[in-house]
Amino acid sequence: MNPGILAQYRDALPTEERAATVEKMLIHFAAVLYLVDAVSSQTNCSGKHLAVYLVGVVSSQTSCSGKSLALYLVGAVSSKKQTAQQPNKLLRYVSSFVPCRCSEQQETNCSLAVYLVGVVSSQTNCSAPESVSRLQVISTSTSSVAVQWEPPSNTDCLEEYQVCWSLADGTQSNCITQSIDDNTTTDITGLDPCTNYVVNVTSVGSSGDTSPPANITTSSDMTPGKVSSLETQSVGPSVLVTWTPPSELSWCVAQYEICWGSSPDDQNCTVQESSVTTLNITELTPCGEYVVGVRSLGQPGNSSQVNTNVTAAPKPARNLNFPFVNSTFIEADWEAPADQSDCIDYYQVCLTVSGETACANQTRDSTTTSYPELRPCTSHSVDVIAWTEGARSSVISEQVNTNNEVPDVPTDLHVNYAEVDKVNLEWHAPVANHECVERYVVCWKGEQTESCDNSTDIQDLITGLSPCGEYSLNVTAVGAAGSSETSHLVARTRTQAFNDISNLEVKSSNSTTLEVEWEAPTNNSECVQEYKVCWIGQETGEEGCTIQTRDIAKATITGLISCVNYTVNVTAGGVLKNSNAVSMPVMTNSTLVQDKPAIQNLSLSRDSESNITVTWHPLVEGMMCVRSYNVCWEQQSQPEDIQCLELPSSEDHLTISGLHSGTTYTVEVSAVLVTGETSEIIREEIPISASAIYGFRDPSVLVGTEGYIGRL
Known part of the structure; x- marks a missing residue:
């Protein structure tokens, strides 16, 4: 103090x-x-x-x-x-x-x-401060905005101001704070030209509380440039105006102003959005001359106006008609627009046929034209347009047909495709007067059926036919002036309707031959041309085929190898398509089955006093059913003392040594099949004399023809 x-x-x-x-x-x-x-x-x-x-x-x-x-x-x-x-x-x-x-x-x-x-x-009881009032924009430039406001009525708790601005869509937000001791104005800089911004001012209290923001929408200023490429097109009673947005600051264009009139002092104007760069001006005086101008409107200023001159189009020609028409010639005439014959520079006359257009210009004094060398029975479109100083009237158009002629005969009649019960027939239009064809009459005749059909196309699908049938087909072109001659063809339905064969089975077989049988297809068997019978050996890879006629539902297959597994296929064949192959596995077995002999020519020979050689041969040479051979021997006086040896199927003999003298031996040979079964046993006996024994040999030692030593 x-x-x-x-x-x-x-x-x-x-x-x-x-x-x-x-x-x-x-x-x-x-x-x-x-x-x-x-x-x-x-x-x-x-x-x-x-x-x-x-x-x-x-x-x-x-x-x-x-x-x-x-x-x-x-x-x-x-x-x-x-x-x-x-x-x-x-x-x-x-x-x-x-x-x-x-x-x-x-x-x-x-x-x-x-x-x-x-x-x-x-x-302390400071409540949230009040909002500022009278927020306003006091100045703008191309990149800045200045705003001003009045403080709240009660500033006891007021600490500072927060000023924020963002784009109108809420993006690119920025904020600054301003002391209450400063002026209640601020300059916002760094803005984009011609862009709308939202500015918010908020009061901030000493306790951190804020008031509701006061906001205002404003924009930075810039005058847009002039439009470019201003063009006009006068068609009928209107003028189409087009332009290109300014090359400079086009985004600053808020609107476009379009004005037109007979002089700069007598003009009509309209305003449209900046996204639209065309305007169709209507209700103009035909053949009148106008000045058209366009300028860009922005904030705060507008661009200068770009002008061009245009002449409104004349009225259209009248009363287009065709005083003479035949099958190859058309003559047309028309009248000039009422009270505007002097306004017209020339006429443009166009002829359109089959999508192609040809045009020619005629003086305003010539109101007639002709078209020779036309096709008969053809529709034509004739258009007449009046022109003056680059402006054209609306089009007057009429259709006219050349006279009818009798069409020529259809050509290149052929079958596009055939099925078991249908034929697709195709042809070409007549060379002469094909334009006169209104329809085609298609007729067919078979053994059991006859009928006709109409077609507007150059093809027709004939159904309800029989498989493998032969039919006479006729096609006639019909026009308003009459019918052509007939085009003729003979065709058959396809043979693909039959199904597969059934019940394929082996009727008989031996070591080298199989006989098989089957049943013909149940549907449309008459369409079968032949049967193809094929076979292949699974172990040997050998294969072959044979052909049988449609009347024979069986086949004999020869030259096979015994005991080989074969797959037999039978296919029914037609002219254009075959059935699926029906397969059956089968094995050539001959007589080589259990309890039946598989060997022959069994013989025994004595090589020395205590050795014998057993020899045999297969029942069929090259048999593949035998896996091995069993050779057994025993003394007749001691049958319980039997000895055996299993040999590969490639062996056909065995030498047995160490036999006892003074006794008789029984030798047995059998084949072991690939199925594990054993064929019938073949037996032979041979006596061994006492004088044949000169020394002791272990009877369990055997010496075979290959020189190997085996032990029982």
Whole structure:
């Protein structure tokens, strides 16, 4: 507190009051000094130093007793005579007169500074600030906008302003803050030319609360360039105007203004959106001359106008007709537009036939034309257009047909495809007068059927026929003037309707021959031309085929190898298509079955006093059914002492040694089949004399013809 102020305040009082007043002032001064020293480091809820905060806020806050806290402290302190106390005692003294007590946990260290931090902050009652008012744009440029506003009516809690701007769609948002001590204006820079922006201004309070934003929409300024490529096209009673957007700042165009009239002082104008660069001007005077201008409209200025001259089109010709027509010639004439014969420069006459157009120009004095060498029975379109100075009238058009003739005979009649019950017939249009053909009459005749059909195409599908049938086909072209001669063809239905053979089986077989039989297809067997019978050996790979006529449903296959597995296939064949092959596996087995002999010519010969050689031959040379041979021998006097040896199928003899003299041996040979079965056993006997034994030989040792030693 300034002592000079205290002195001035003291001297202004009456003499009798000065002593008491000085005492109170000293107490107040001591309390203020202490508070500044003690609480300047404390912060309230808004983050400000409490000492600074108290200057602007405490006087408006009330204590728990409802009095202004600052006034309450002054009154409480000044009513006590405690000037001699130390500041800390004064603090306790002042605190004892504050109606609100510290919390229980603070009673041991209760001070006025702490109390003020808790109480004053809680007593602060700053609500969210109000919004700014009268937000307006005060200036714009190509890249900036300046805005201005008025502050809220109550600025007690106002801390600062936040100014934000973004594109109209909400993108590219930016913000700045501005102190309340600054002017209530701001310049927003770095904007794009001719672009709409939304600007928001928000009041920010000392507690961080914000007001609802005030907003305004504005744009940066730039005048767009002139349009280019201004063109006009005069057709009929209207003029079509087209142009290209400005090459400079085309995005700044808000609208286009199009004006037209017979002179610059007599014009009609219209405005349309910047996305549309064409305009069709109607209700013009035929053959009238007009000035057409277009300019770009922007903000704040507009481009200069681009002008061009155009002549409105004349009225169309009248009464187009055809005074003479035959099968190859057309004559046409018309009348000039009423009261405009002098306005027309020339006529354009076009003839269109079959999508092709040919045009020719005629003077305005010539209102007739002719077309020779045309095709009969053909539709033609004749168009007449009146022209003047690049402007053309609307088209007057009429259709006309050349006269009818009898068509010529259809050519190249042929079958496109045939099935078991249908034929697709195809032909070419007549060479002469093909334009006169209105339809074709297609007729067919077979053994059991006869009928006709109409076709407007150059093909026809004839159905309901019999398989493998022969039919007489006729095609006639019919026109308005009569029918052509007939084109003729004989065709057959296809043979693909029969199904597969059935019940394929082997009727008989031997070692080299198989006889197989089958049943013909159940559907359309009359379409079968032949049967193909094929076979292949699974083990040997040998294969072959034979052909049987359609009347024979069996075949004999010869030259096979015994005991080989064969697959037999039978296919029914037609003229154009065959059936699926029907397969059957079969094995040539001859007589080589269980309990039947598989060998022959078994013989025994004595090589020495104790050796014999057993020889045999297969029943059929090259048999593949035999896996091995079993050779067994025994003494007739000791049948329980039988010995056996299994030999590969490639062997056909065996030498047995170490036999006993003075006894007779029985030798047995059988074949083991690939199926595991054993063929019939072949036996022979041979006696061994006593004089044949010259030494001892182990009877279990056998020496075969290949020179190997085997042991039983």
